[in-house]
Amino acid sequence: MNPLAEKYLRKEFLPFLFCPGCGDGMIVQAFLKAVDDLGCIDDLAMTAGIGCSAWIGVYMNVDILKILHGRAIPAAIGLKATRPSRKVVTFTGDGDCLAIGGNHLLHAARRNIDITVVMVNNQIYAMTGGQVAPSTMLGSKTQTTPYGNIEKQLDGCRVAIAAGATMVSRWSTAHLKPLIKAFKTAINHKGFSYLEIISQCPVQTGRYLLGSGSPEFNLQWIKEHCVKEEDPSQWEEIEAQGKIPVGDFLRTERPEFMEEVQRMNRRVKEEQARGGDR
Amino acid sequence: MKKGRIKVMMGNEACGEAALLAGCRFYGGYPITPATEILEFMSRRLPLVDGLCLQMEDEIAALVAVVGASWGGTKAMTATSGPGFCLMQEAIGMAVAVEAPCVIINVMRGGPASGQSTSTAQGDFYQARYGSNGDYSLIVLCPSTAQEMFDHTIKAFNLSERFRIPVIILSDEVVGHIREKVFLPDADQLTLVERKAPTVPREEFIPFQPDTDGVPFMPAFNTGYKCPVISQAKSQSGNRGNAREAAENIRRIVSKIEDHMDEFAEVQVYGDEKAETAFVTFGSVCRAARSAVDMGRENGLALRSVEVKTVWPFPDDLVRRALAGAGRVVVAEMNLGMMQREIERVVRRPEIRIELFSKIGGLYPQPQEFLRFLEE
Numbered sequence: 048m049n050p051l052a053e054k055y056l057r058k059e060f061l062p063f064l065f066c067p068g069c070g071d072g073m074i075v076q077a078f079l080k081a082v083d084d085l086g087c088i089d090d091l092a093m094t095a096g097i098g099c100s101a102w103i104g105v106y107m108n109v110d111i112l113k114i115l116h117g118r119a120i121p122a123a124i125g126l127k128a129t130r131p132s133r134k135v136v137t138f139t140g141d142g143d144c145l146a147i148g149g150n151h152l153l154h155a156a157r158r159n160i161d162i163t164v165v166m167v168n169n170q171i172y173a174m175t176g177g178q179v180a181p182s183t184m185l186g187s188k189t190q191t192t193p194y195g196n197i198e199k200q201l202d203g204c205r206v207a208i209a210a211g212a213t214m215v216s217r218w219s220t221a222h223l224k225p226l227i228k229a230f231k232t233a234i235n236h237k238g239f240s241y242l243e244i245i246s247q248c249p250v251q252t253g254r255y256l257l258g259s260g261s262p263e264f265n266l267q268w269i270k271e272h273c274v275k276e277e278d279p280s281q282w283e284e285i286e287a288q289g290k291i292p293v294g295d296f297l298r299t300e301r302p303e304f305m306e307e308v309q310r311m312n313r314r315v316k317e318e319q320a321r322g323g324d325r
Numbered sequence: 326m327k328k329g330r331i332k333v334m335m336g337n338e339a340c341g342e343a344a345l346l347a348g349c350r351f352y353g354g355y356p357i358t359p360a361t362e363i364l365e366f367m368s369r370r371l372p373l374v375d376g377l378c379l380q381m382e383d384e385i386a387a388l389v390a391v392v393g394a395s396w397g398g399t400k401a402m403t404a405t406s407g408p409g410f411c412l413m414q415e416a417i418g419m420a421v422a423v424e425a426p427c428v429i430i431n432v433m434r435g436g437p438a439s440g441q442s443t444s445t446a447q448g449d450f451y452q453a454r455y456g457s458n459g460d461y462s463l464i465v466l467c468p469s470t471a472q473e474m475f476d477h478t479i480k481a482f483n484l485s486e487r488f489r490i491p492v493i494i495l496s497d498e499v500v501g502h503i504r505e506k507v508f509l510p511d512a513d514q515l516t517l518v519e520r521k522a523p524t525v526p527r528e529e530f531i532p533f534q535p536d537t538d539g540v541p542f543m544p545a546f547n548t549g550y551k552c553p554v555i556s557q558a559k560s561q562s563g564n565r566g567n568a569r570e571a572a573e574n575i576r577r578i579v580s581k582i583e584d585h586m587d588e589f590a591e592v593q594v595y596g597d598e599k600a601e602t603a604f605v606t607f608g609s610v611c612r613a614a615r616s617a618v619d620m621g622r623e624n625g626l627a628l629r630s631v632e633v634k635t636v637w638p639f640p641d642d643l644v645r646r647a648l649a650g651a652g653r654v655v656v657a658e659m660n661l662g663m664m665q666r667e668i669e670r671v672v673r674r675p676e677i678r679i680e681l682f683s684k685i686g687g688l689y690p691q692p693q694e695f696l697r698f699l700e701e
Binding site: 109114122124125133153308312315 | 350351353373375377382383385386387389390391392394395396397398399401415416419423546547550551552553554555556557562564
């Protein structure tokens, strides 16, 4: 067994429910490598919703709350709010995060609360059998767009940036080294971090959208289509060629929510001690 | 006699005071009439005790954040009204499934849908019990005074910690907004219940293995137990369960409550306990019924009012006992006969007439109307 698996997985929960060739196993490994390097396993508190990627954390030996479809982010906020020293990480998928849970992404980013949202983007609703997602490419034929997808894609990175996230990256399962680095940066980043991972789903996306269920083909597709470009002004041109920009897009500082809460509580109590009206 | 102080306050504020005294340190909310005062109260007061009141982006997020806070090791609460309560239903089932102690206040208003935001109603009687999917159970308390808003909130926190469940307070606009005297006991006069934390070493800890009372031990996150908590049907280990394990778990989360109803079920009788005619009421309607009983007594008419304080699980035995000897039973409620169904189920005697005195559309029943109903 892989030494990281030996050290960090709940062996009694194995085997994974992931399909053969799924990117989620690679993501588990990359994440555990980052956690191992940081030595932060005991500080982790994880949340997840529903979907394939929501199971990623369940196999790890961590405290994890895996709840309703789309609602992993508010649960993460509840955990962070009750003990800010926790390192709260949420694994979510493109449907979970951008469709049913989109509202929560906006408001967590706006608050700049120190949680890490890892969005595993396989461009489809995979667990339910291959329906269109907000991340599905225009024109794609899925089980619910049998005549081709006529809806524009929603870009989670642009949304996170616009909503006020202070760290935004997108990498892929074909970029494991920068991905591990981005995991580490995100976990240690003081504020809301959004890390998107373009990942392969040979069983749904591969077979029905890209034309092959072979894991090698799908990983190769990702390699060919993900182009490193960290300057947002260049994104439209890349996307016009059917490619996906990846890289570390944003890292900035803004007051973190729980620090602001603690500052406010101190101030209010001092005012009260001085005889304020509350 | 307990030590404390008396204050005139709104029912919703009494609820907030009680939550603070019960140890609530996280509140997730969303503004909605007629429950908003609880959110406003908590946003003023929680910072003073190092707590956090978060106005979330919707009621779904509010309750989910409360469940997160609960597993984070904190007592947590939310409050809402009908439309928000609808949004919370999925998360109520989730809180049941992940066995997260928390308190949910529903200050009922008129429905369906947006209904009547500023008027009272009792149309969420069944939703409070059956609103989420699947088989489950929970406890629902119905206050009728500002004092009971206080007392029931303390009780709700204690029961939620005792059974590891969401406890719902089904209040209504009248009780939420009424201003009246409330006795606030000093903190040291209260008996508070806390969830049981595991004491075994981590290697021996089985996350959803019940104690003898059916309730598993609950470690807060980041205390070393590394708990897998999923809302799927699960085995005691916390992993996805097979059919047998799923069935066992469902039976346990129901029986851990319903086998212990003697610990919390409450039915009061006001007036003449032997009166031929009995009203059955819950929530704010208890108030008008009491006045009707008093007015009846003045006119030489013996009446009793059976007040159901814990409406779910429905206290069949206590209600049967409270109605013993009554020949005419009038269920008075602000809906089209929801509790009436429960009474018909509980009192299956052909010689007993069960009638419905119903007020809807935001009108609160007047005491005289009870007496007029009896005459008609």
